[in-house]
Amino acid sequence: MSQIQNQTTTEAVEKRYSMAELKALSGVSHAFIYRHIKNGKLAQPEKWGRSSRWKESDVKAWLSSFQQ
Secondary structure (H helix, E strand, O other): OOHHHHHHHHHHOOOEEOHHHHHHHHOOOHHHHHHHHHOOOOOOOEEEOOEEEEEHHHHHHHHHHHOO
């Protein structure tokens, strides 16, 4: 595989955060997080089996909204 193709593949993989990681990053409760999902302030998580995962880009956008 060429270096350009390898770089593109690597960049396409985005980190996903679990509820525990999201709570640790934000310092808020799971109820607060789900309230923000319901109100459209945080994107719906992706379901991975029985667990939920949030995209890093969605988490960063949500966290930056606290600072405004």
